[in-house]
Structures are given as C-alpha cells and as structure tokens.
Amino acid sequence: MKKLNIGCENEYRQGWVNLDINKKVKADIYHDLDKFPYPFNDNEFDIILASHVLEHLDDISKVMKELYRISKDKGIIYLEVPHFSNPFALSSQLDHKHMFSYITFGEWHCNKDLFPLFQVLKKKISFTRLNFPFLNKIFNPFINLFPLLYERLFAFILPSSTIVYILKVRKDKKFQANRMEYLKSMEAKYKIDNLDFIRKI
Numbered sequence: 586m587k588k589l590n591i592g593c594e595n596e597y598r599q600g601w602v603n604l605d606i607n608k609k610v611k612a613d614i615y616h617d618l619d620k621f622p623y624p625f626n627d628n629e630f631d632i633i634l635a636s637h638v639l640e641h642l643d644d645i646s647k648v649m650k651e652l653y654r655i656s657k658d659k660g661i662i663y664l665e666v667p668h669f670s671n672p673f674a675l676s677s678q679l680d681h682k683h684m685f686s687y688i689t690f691g692e693w694h695c696n697k698d699l700f701p702l703f704q705v706l707k708k709k710i711s712f713t714r715l716n717f718p719f720l721n722k723i724f725n726p727f728i729n730l731f732p733l734l735y736e737r738l739f740a741f742i743l744p745s746s747t748i749v750y751i752l753k754v755r756k757d758k759k760f761q762a763n764r765m766e767y768l769k770s771m772e773a774k775y776k777i778d779n780l781d782f783i784r785k786i
C-alpha cells in the first residue's frame with residue numbers, strides 16, 4: 586500500500602511519501618503543488634493525505650483532478666481545510682486563498698466537474714482544532730446534525746474551525762455514468778428562468 590502526504594510541513598510520516606514545497610522542512614520530494622503534472626505516475630497511491638493544503642493553492646479543481654489521476658481506483662483521499670466561518674483563516678493567514686463549506690465536495694450542484702470522480706465517505710465540520718478541543722464533544726454533534734441549516738443561519742454566530750472530507754476515488758465508468766445521469770436529471774428538475782426569477786424577487 587502506497588501513501589502520499591502532500592504539504593507535509595512538520596508532519597513527516599514514516600512509511601509515506603512526504604511532499605512539500607519548502608526545502609527547509611524534511612520531505613522526500615520537493616514540489617510546487619500549483620505546478621502540473623505532479624511527479625507521480627497514474628494510479629500510484631492508495632491513500633493521500635492533504636491537511637491544510639488546499640486553501641493555499643490556486644486552482645482547487647485542477648488539484649483535485651491531479652490527485653484523482655495519481656490515485657488508484659477506490660483510493661482514499663483525506664482532506665482537512667478551514668471552514669468559511671473561521672474568523673482567523675483569511676484575516677490572519679495572508680497566504681490563504683480559499684475557504685470551504687459542507688457542500689464544497691459531493692453535491693451535484695457544486696463543482697460539477699468533480700462530482701463524477703469522487704464518492705464522499707465522510708464530511709464533518711469541526712468547531713475547534715487547536716484550542717479547547719474538548720468543546721468538539723459539545724458543539725460538533727449540534728453543528729453536524731443539520732450542517733446546511735447551521736451554515737446558512739448560525740455559522741457566523743457560532744463559527745467553526747475546520748471541515749474534514751474523506752473521499753473515495755471512483756474510476757469505474759459505470760459509477761461515473763450513473764453520476765452524470767443523476768447530475769443531468771437534477772439540473773433538469775431544478776432548471777429556472779433566471780430573468781423571471783430576478784424580476785419576481
């Protein structure tokens with residue numbers, strides 16, 4: 586089983602291929618993740634970890650397609666990124682370029698080019714990551730009970746720190762065809778006349 590840790594920084598993992606751009610940290614491979622293609626073969630990895638990496642990169646869709654390319658079919662990708670309500674993620678981190686929500690991955694109406702490529706095994710909003718992690722036992726069940734309602738109405742009243750996704754890479758054509766069929770049916774079902782909507786609202 587081959588495992589890749591991208592943006593490893595100070596988390597060098599034994600038995601993994603560790604990649605970072607910063608040559609001041611310990612890594613096996615140094616590479617800029619905004620430069621494509623990555624220095625790996627197709628279908629090379631069973632597991633990929635990207636913890637607090639995606640928010641620093643320019644084109645998330647292109648990065649995810651590259652992770653798809655280098656993953657084996659049914660490989661697992663573990664992601665952790667800042668939640669959009671995090672009050673410090675953009676205001677204090679000058680190199681952060683993106684924030685994420687519960688529906689960033691795995692929903693037919695968001696990032697449609699990625700929808701046929703991945704199956705979401707888990708996604709969960711986390712209230713805190715570093716300070717007072719015991720509070721997750723109190724707030725995480727409430728936040729994740731109705732995550733879309735939380736994000737719409739309460740996220741900026743009770744802001745969260747991060748969101749995690751566990752994705753399974755799906756390269757089988759039947760799965761992808763079914764996803765595309767579902768996507769087309771949902772687009773047809775929810776098609777609206779935009780001009781009419783603007784006039785009426």
